[in-house]
Amino acid sequence: xxxxxxxxxxxxxxxxxxxxxxxxxxxxxxxxxxxxxxxxxxxxxxxxxxxxxxxxxxxxxxxxxxxxxxxxxxxxxxxxxxxxxxxxxxxxxxxxxxxxxxxxxxxxxxxxxxxxxxxxxxxxxxxxxxxxxxxxxxxxxxxxxxxxxxxxxxxxxxxxxxxxxxxxxxxxxxxxxxxxxxxxxxxxxxxxxxxxxxxxxxxxxxxxxxxxxxxxxxxxxxxxxxxxxxxxxxxxxxxxxxxxxxxxxxxxxxxxxxxxxxxxxxxxxxxxxxxxxxxxxxxxxxxxxxxxxxxxxxxxxxxxxxxxxxxxxxxxxxxxxxxxxxxxxxxxxxxxxxxxxxxxxxxxxxxxxxxxxxxxxxxxxxxxxxxxxxxxxxxxxxxxxxxxxxxxxxxxxxxxxxxxxxxxxxxxxxxxxxxxxxxxxxxxxxxxxxxxxxxxxxxxxxxxxxxxxxxxxxxxxxxxxxxxxxxxxxxxxxxxxxxxxxxxxxxxxxxxxxxxxxxxxxxxxxxxxxxxxxxxxxxxxxxxxxxxxxxxxxxxxxxxxxxxxxxxxxxxxxxxxxxxxxxxxxxxxxxxxxxxxxxxxxxxxxxxxxxxxxxxxxxxxxxxxxxxxxxxxxxxxxxxxxxxxxxxxxxxxxxxxxxxxxxxxxxxxxxxxxxxxxxxxxxxxxxxxxxxxxxxxxxxxxxxxxxxxxxxxxxxxxxxxxxxxxxxxxxxxxxxxxxxxxxxxxxxxxxxxxxxxxxxxxxxxxxxxxxxxxxxxxxxxxxxx
Numbered sequence: 001x002x003x004x005x006x007x008x009x010x011x012x013x014x015x016x017x018x019x020x021x022x023x024x025x026x027x028x029x030x031x032x033x034x035x036x037x038x039x040x041x042x043x044x045x046x047x048x049x050x051x052x053x054x055x056x057x058x059x060x061x062x063x064x065x066x067x068x069x070x071x072x073x074x075x076x077x078x079x080x081x082x083x084x085x086x087x088x089x090x091x092x093x094x095x096x097x098x099x100x101x102x103x104x105x106x107x108x109x110x111x112x113x114x115x116x117x118x119x120x121x122x123x124x125x126x127x128x129x130x131x132x133x134x135x136x137x138x139x140x141x142x143x144x145x146x147x148x149x150x151x152x153x154x155x156x157x158x159x160x161x162x163x164x165x166x167x168x169x170x171x172x173x174x175x176x177x178x179x180x181x182x183x184x185x186x187x188x189x190x191x192x193x194x195x196x197x198x199x200x201x202x203x204x205x206x207x208x209x210x211x212x213x214x215x216x217x218x219x220x221x222x223x224x225x226x227x228x229x230x231x232x233x234x235x236x237x238x239x240x241x242x243x244x245x246x247x248x249x250x251x252x253x254x255x256x257x258x259x260x261x262x263x264x265x266x267x268x269x270x271x272x273x274x275x276x277x278x279x280x281x282x283x284x285x286x287x288x289x290x291x292x293x294x295x296x297x298x299x300x301x302x303x304x305x306x307x308x309x310x311x312x313x314x315x316x317x318x319x320x321x322x323x324x325x326x327x328x329x330x331x332x333x334x335x336x337x338x339x340x341x342x343x344x345x346x347x348x349x350x351x352x353x354x355x356x357x358x359x360x361x362x363x364x365x366x367x368x369x370x371x372x373x374x375x376x377x378x379x380x381x382x383x384x385x386x387x388x389x390x391x392x393x394x395x396x397x398x399x400x401x402x403x404x405x406x407x408x409x410x411x412x413x414x415x416x417x418x419x420x421x422x423x424x425x426x427x428x429x430x431x432x433x434x435x436x437x438x439x440x441x442x443x444x445x446x447x448x449x450x451x452x453x454x455x456x457x458x459x460x461x462x463x464x465x466x467x468x469x470x471x472x473x474x475x476x477x478x479x480x481x482x483x484x485x486x487x488x489x490x491x492x493x494x495x496x497x498x499x500x501x502x503x504x505x506x507x508x509x510x511x512x513x514x515x516x517x518x519x520x521x522x523x524x525x526x527x528x529x530x531x532x533x534x535x536x537x538x539x540x541x542x543x544x545x546x547x548x549x550x551x552x553x554x555x556x557x558x559x560x561x562x563x564x565x566x567x568x569x570x571x572x573x574x575x576x577x578x579x580x581x582x583x584x585x586x587x588x589x590x591x592x593x594x595x596x597x598x599x600x601x602x603x604x605x606x607x608x609x610x611x612x613x614x615x616x617x618x619x620x621x622x623x624x625x626x627x628x629x630x631x632x633x634x635x636x637x638x639x640x641x642x643x644x645x646x647x648x649x650x651x652x653x654x655x656x657x658x659x660x661x662x663x664x665x666x667x668x669x670x671x672x673x674x675x676x677x678x679x680x681x682x683x684x685x686x687x688x689x690x691x692x693x694x695x696x697x698x699x700x701x702x703x704x705x706x707x708x709x710x711x712x713x714x715x716x717x718x719x720x721x722x723x724x725x726x727x728x729x730x731x732x733x734x735x736x737x738x739x740x741x742x743x744x745x746x747x748x749x750x751x752x753x754x755x756x757x758x759x760x761x762x763x764x765x766x767x768x769x
Contacts, residue, residue, distance in 0.1 A: 106245075106246045106247065108244075108245075108246045110231075110234070110235060110242065110244050110253070112246065113231060113244050113246065113251045113253055114228070114231040114232070114234075114235055116246075116249075116251050116273075116275060117224065117227040117228045117230075117231045117251075117273065117281075118228055118231075119275075119279055120224050120227065120273075120275055120279060120280055120281040121222075121224035121225060121227070121228050121281075123278060123279050123280050124222055124224040124225075124280070124281070125159075125328075126278055126280045126325045126326075127152065127222075127223075127224075127280055127281070127323050127324070127325055127328075128151065128152060128324055128325060128326035128327055128328050128329065129149070129150060129151040129152065129323070129324050129326075130149075130150055130223065130321060130322060130323035130324065131147070131148065131149050131150075131321070131322050132146075132147070132148040132150070132207065132223075132319065132320070132321050133145065133146070133147055133148075133318075133319075133320045133321075134146040134148070134317065134318070134319050134320075135316075135317070135318045135320075136315065136316070136317045136318075137315065137316050137317075138314065138315040138316075139314070139315075144168050145168065146165070146166065146167045146168065147165075147166040148163050148164070148165055148166070148207065149163065149164045150162065150163040150164075150207060151328075151329075151330040152205075152328040152330055153328050153329060153330030153331055153332065154328055155177070155178075155331075155332065157177065157178035157179060157180055157182070158178035158182065158205070159178065159205040159206075159328075160175070160176065160177050160178075160205060160330060160331075160332050161174075161175070161176040161177075161205040161206055161207075161330075162174070162175050162176075162330050162332065163207065170190070170191060171191045172188055172189060172190050172191060173188070173189040174186065174187070174188055174189075174198070175187040175188075175189070175332055175334060176202055176204075176205040176206070177205070177332055177334070177335075177336055178205060179336055184202040184203060184204060184205050185197075185336055185383065186198045186200065186201075186202050187334055187383075195334075195380070196382065197380075197382040197383055203221065204221040204222070206221040206222040206225070207221065207222055207223065207226075208220075208221060209221070209225070209226045209229075209319075212226075212230075212286075212288060212317070212319075213233060213257055213259075213267060213288075214259060214265055214267070217259065218233075223281050223284050223321045223323060224281050226284065226286070226319075226321075227271075227273050227281060227284055230269065230271050230286060231253070231271075233255070233257055233269070234253050234255045234269065234271070237255060238256075238257060238258060239255060239256030239257060239258065239304045239305055240302065240303075240304050241254075241255060241256050241304065242254070242255045243255070249274060249275040249276075250272065250273070250274040250275075251272065251273055251274070252271065252272040252273075253269075253271055253272075254268070254269060254270045254271070255268075255269050256268055256269075256304070256305060256306075257269060258305050261298060261300070261303060264292060264293045265290055265291065265292055265293070266290075266291045266295075266296040266305045266307070267288060267289065267290055267291070268288070268289040268291070268307070268313070269286065269287070269288055270286075270287040270289075271284070271285070271286045271287075272284070272285050273285075276323075276325055278325055280323065280325045281321075281323055282322070282323055282325075283321065283322050283323070284319070284320075284321040285318070285319065285320050285321070286318070286319040287316065287317075287318050288316070288317045288318075288319075289313035289315075289316050290313060290314050290315045290316070290317075291307055291311065291313055291314055292314045294311075295307060295308055295311035295312070295313075295314065296308060296311070336383065338376075338378045339378060339379060339380040339382075339383035339384055340379065340383070340384045340423070340424050340425060341374055341375065341376075341379040341381075341384050341423045341424070341425065341426055342375050342376060342379065342425065342426065343373070343374075343375045343426055344371050344372070344373060344374050344375070344379075344423065344426060344428075345371070345372045345373040346369055346370070346371060346372070346407075346421065346428060346430065347369070347370045347372050348367060348368075348369050348370070353369065353430060355428045355429060356428075356429050356430075356431070357430060357431070358430075358431045358432075358433065359430060359431070359432050359433070360432075360433045360435065361409070361411065361432065361433070361434055361435070362434070362435050362436075362437050362438070363411050363412075363413070363414050363434055363435065363436055363437040363481045363482075364437040364479035364480075364481045364482065365409075365411070366408060366409065366410055366411075367408075367409050368406050368407070368408050368409075369406070369407040369408075369409070369430075370405060370406060370407075371386060371405040371406070371407065372405070374405075381404060381405055381423075384423045384424050385402065385423070386402045386407060386421060386422070386423060387402070387420075387421075387422050387423075388400035388402060388407060388419055388420070388421050389419065389420045389422075390417055390418070390419060391418050391419070391420045391429075392416070392417060392418035393415050393416055393417035393418060394413065394415060394417075396412070396413070397411065397412055397413030397414075397415055397417070397434070398410070398411050398412070398413070398415075398417045398419075398432065398434065399412070400419070407421065409432065411432075411434040413434070414434050414435060414436045415433075415434055416431070416432075416433050416434075417431070417432045417433075417434065418430070418431050418432075419431075419432060436482070436483075437479050437481040437482040438482055438535060439477035439478070439479075439482040439483060439532040439534060439535045439538045440477075440478055440479065440482075440538060441477065441478045441538060441540070441721050441724075442475060442476070442477055442478075442486060442530050442531065442532055442538060442539055442540040443458065443475070443476055443477070443478060443540070444458070444459040444473055444474070444475045444530050444540055444542070445457070445458055445459065445473070445474045445475075446458075446459045446463070446471055446472065446473055446474075447471070447472040447473075447474070447504070447506055447515070448469065448470070448471060448472070448629065448630070448631045448633070449470070449472075449608060449630070450608050450609060450627070450629030450630065450631070450633060450635065450645075451606070451608050451609065451611070451627040451629065451635065451645060452627075452635060452643070452644065452645035453506070453507060454472075454506040454507065455629075455633065455647065456506070457677050458677060458679070459473070459540075459542055460542070460677055460678050460679065460701065461541070461542055461543065461701070462542065462543045462545065462678075463542055463543070463544050463545070464545050464547070465520060465544050465545065465546045465547075465631075466546070466547065466548075466549050466630075466631050466632055467520055467521060467522055467523050467546050467547065467548050467549065468519065468520075468521065468549070469519065469520075469630055469631045470517050470518070470519045471517070471518050471519070471520075472502075472504060472515045472516070472517050472518075473488065473515060473516045473517075473518065473530070474513060474515050475488070475516070475530045475540075477532050477538065482532075482534075483532065483533065483534040483535075485532075485533035485534065486530050486531060486532060486533055487530070487531050487532075487533055487536070488516045488518075488528070488529070488530055489528075489529045489531075490518070490526055490527065490528055490529075491526075491527040491529075492524070492525075492526050492527065495521075496520070496521055496522050496524070496526075497518060497519060497520050497521055497526060498517075498518070498519040498521060499516065499517070499518055499519075500516075500517050501514055501515070501516055501517065502514070502515055502517050503515075518544075520544060520546040522546070523546050523547050523548050524546055525543055525544065525545055525546070526543070526544040526546060527541065527542075527543055527544075528541065528542045528543075528544055529541050529542075530542075549632060550632065551581060552577065552580065552581025552582060552603065553577045553578070553579065553580065553581035554581075555577075555581065555628075555632060556575040556576075556577035556581055556584060557575070557577060558575075558650055558651070559572065559573065559574050559575075559650070559651040560572075560573045560575075560634050560648040560649060560650055560651060561573065561591075561648065561649060561651050561655065562636060562638075562646055562647070562648050562649065563649075563659065564592075565592075565764065566660070566764045566765060566766050567659035567660050567762075567763075567764050568591075568592060568764045569591045570590070570591060570592060571588055571589065571590055571591065571622075571624075571636070571638075572588070572589040572591055572651070573586055573587075573588055573636075573648065574586065574587045574589075575601070581603075582602065582603045583600065583601060583602045583603065584600070584601055585598065585599070585600050585601070585617075586598075586599055586600070586601050586614070587599075588622055588624065590620070590622075595619065595620045596619050596620065597616065597617075597618070597619040597620050597621060597622050598617040598618045598619050599614045599615055599616050599617050600614070600615045600617060601613065601614050601615070601626065602615075603628065608629060608630050609627060609628045609629045609630045609632075610627065610628040611625075611626075611627055612625070612626035612627060612628060613625070614626065623640040624636050624637060624638060624640075625637045625640070627645060633647055633648075634647070634648040635647055635648065636648055649676060653704060653706065653713055653742060654676055654678075654704050655676060656742045657674060657704055657713070657715075657738065657742050658674045658675055658676040659673070659674065659762060659763075659764075660672070660673045660762070660763045660764070660765075661673075661674075661745070661760040661761065661762060661763055662760065662761070662763035663747070663758030663759050663760045663761065664687060664758065665756065665757070665758060666687070667686065667687060668684060668685065668686055668687060668694065668756065669684070669685055669686075669687055670682070670683070670684050670747060670756075670758045670760070671683045671684075671685075671763065672747070672760065674702060678701055678702055678703065679699065679700070679701055679702070679720065680699070680700055680701075680702055680717075681697060681698070681699050681700070682697060682698055682700065682728075682729070682730065683695070683696070683697040684696045684697070684729055696727070696729050698725050698726055698727060698728040698729065698730075699720055699724045699725055699726075700717045700718065700719065700720060700725055700728065700732065701717070701718045701719070701720050702715055702716065702717050702718070703715070703716050703718075704738070707737075710740070711740055712737050712738055712739050712740045713737065713738045713740075713742070714735065714736075714737055714738075715735065715736055715737070715738055715745070716733050716734070716735045717730065717732055717733060717734040717735075718732055718733045719732050719733075729749060729751060730747070730749050731749070734749075743761070743762070744759065744760065744761055745760050746758065746759055746760065747760055
């Protein structure tokens with residue numbers, strides 16, 4: 001494929017890069033000389049600068065920096081086009097012009113350039129101190145500048161490092177010390193004097209350079225390592241545009257880089273460095289320009305990238321490094337031994353746990369043990385962390401995690417365990433007995449089969465059922481670590497119901513499970529009991545009120561609706577059935593848009609109930625389809641292209657009430673959500689975050705009853721048991737009234753010494769806020 005919009009750009013760019021490098025080489029040569037001058041002294045160009053620098057401009061222009069950029073025809077092309085290089089302009093950010101005689105580069109292979117960087121790395125221990133200025137600029141925003149002044153020293157464990165960091169967001173000091181094992185330990189001191197351990201792990205006591213090519217690409221320690229890694233990237237020459245030069249002890253190279261031919265980013269590197277008298281790295285400048293997709297093109301014949309004409313770098317990062325050779329005299333104000341603990345204590349729920357002491361917990365517990373009374377005062381768990389080891393008992397049955405001064409235990413099997421809790425110089429033993437979890441409650445989910453598969457919900461203390469319909473129950477205990485086996489019994493005459501156990505797979509996402517299948521054979525009340533097999537006193541009792549299946553005419557004489565979009569009532573169905581109920585008319589109202597459809601309907605008997613076909617008559621055509629389940633649940637397919645059925649609810653006071661409500665007082669917000677199954681949750685929280693942020697919640701059961709005078713409804717909240725209703729901020733049972741339109745109610749309660757009152761209104765938002 002031919003290159004799009006290619007106008008001799010690479011040729012022009014090669015010449016401009018050569019000119020830019022010559023200028024940078026001179027700048028670094030002078031910088032290296034200045035580093036060795038006495039204060040106030042300036043280098044003499046005639047005596048200090050290599051003789052080749054004093055050659056004529058014409059000689060300099062004719063000297064090749066590489067075989068690819070030595071042709072005079074390229075020079076003429078660049079001159080005739082009058083082009084300016086974006087790389088040349090970007091390389092000048094953060095630097096200043098130096099007026100000096102023209103220079104002439106020496107003919108070298110790139111191996112010599114890279115070798116110079118590697119040689120400097122081999123004598124890096126001659127560097128006593130240095131400075132780094134890192135400038136980052138993106139778009140029109142001002143450049144973000146970080147200044148680092150660093151120095152080296154030595155102690156009994158090896159090299160020490162100190163850097164004063166002046167970053168745009170904060171000032172700090174970084175200390176890197178070796179421990180007795182040779183590992184590097186980092187210490188950070190904030191501007192206020194707070195000591196902490198950085199998250200960054202260091203392998204060397206030196207400046208860490210990261211992600212300078214792209215995220216995850218480029219890691220180097222020290223200016224010397226940085227120079228070597230940049231030379232290695234250049235040596236790979238993925239963009240086939242490497243240009244380099246040498247003038248005396250100063251070196252320069254430029255190249256393009258990309259991670260792959262479909263990469264989102266393209267990078268242009270312009271690097272120069274100079275060596276000092278002892279071969280050490282005296283100065284380095286690295287200019288890295290980043291171009292994002294849309295500002296560069298692929299030459300797919302050559303497998304290279306080039307920048308489109310007129311496109312500027314999306315961001316530019318410039319590193320300017322100066323180093324001074326000499327004695328490494330830095331002495332760290334900190335010793336790692338200062339942070340090592342000489343003693344500590346353990347406590348649980350405020351009570352001390354002595355060395356060799358015992359702790360008894362249940363399998364369902366996740367206790368947190370506190371590390372207290374740390375000595376010396378400079379001791380820090382960040383530098384001398386706690387470790388927890390199971391030294392007796394099956395280690396797979398008890399695990400632990402440590403965060404700060406908190407040890408969290410996670411038992412997975414009952415048994416006896418001995419734990420060794422230790423820092424570097426202190427060790428304690430804790431004996432832990434994990435007892436089997438005891439069932440505290442029984443929870444039950446019921447299922448019924450219909451045209452869309454199985455519908456399910458949690459089983460409450462009462463349930464309305466249809467005679468002849470099979471109801472499936474899946475029971476378990478809380479906590480989940482306890483014995484999950486349960487028993488099932490019915491008080492009534494066995495001839496009035498049918499019970500069997502089946503292996504049932506309710507959907508493709510769950511495993512097949514054994515369920516109790518209960519079929520009431522006649523109308524009446526059935527008292528069902530689900531009990532824990534290992535703790536029979538822990539049980540759940542439900543009253544099944546069973547009625548005969550209603551006539552289709554009676555069923556379709558009621559109104560039905562469905563909630564959508566965070567509880568908003570979406571569609572409302574008002575049926576007018578025929579005498580036998582197998583057909584009739586229906587008005588479907590879109591409560592959100594205010595539109596409606598008039599249609600006729602007809603039922604067809606199936607194994608699981610009835611399919612209901614709608615025939616449009618007038619108004620907007622929604623193209624819904626309906627189905628009536630065997631348990632007389634009504635379903636609608638809102639999407640004509642989907643087989644998914646959504647359940648419709650009979651329009652009752654409970655249906656109109658069962659959604660989210662909220663109220664606020666300017667400081668706190670109360671949110672209460674009610675379900676049609678008679679359960680709900682309450683959340684009380686601060687409106688704004690802060691140190692005194694409050695967030696409390698609990699679950700509850702509720703009953704809604706119409707007032708005798710027909711002037712509204714009475715609602716009573718009650719506990720669902722200690723496993724579900726935990727720390728309620730309302731005193732249960734709690735009663736309140738709802739207006740006859742089911743549009744508002746009030747909640748009042750006290751917390752501490754403060755009284756709170758909220759006017760609750762419907763809330764159809766998707767979040768608690």
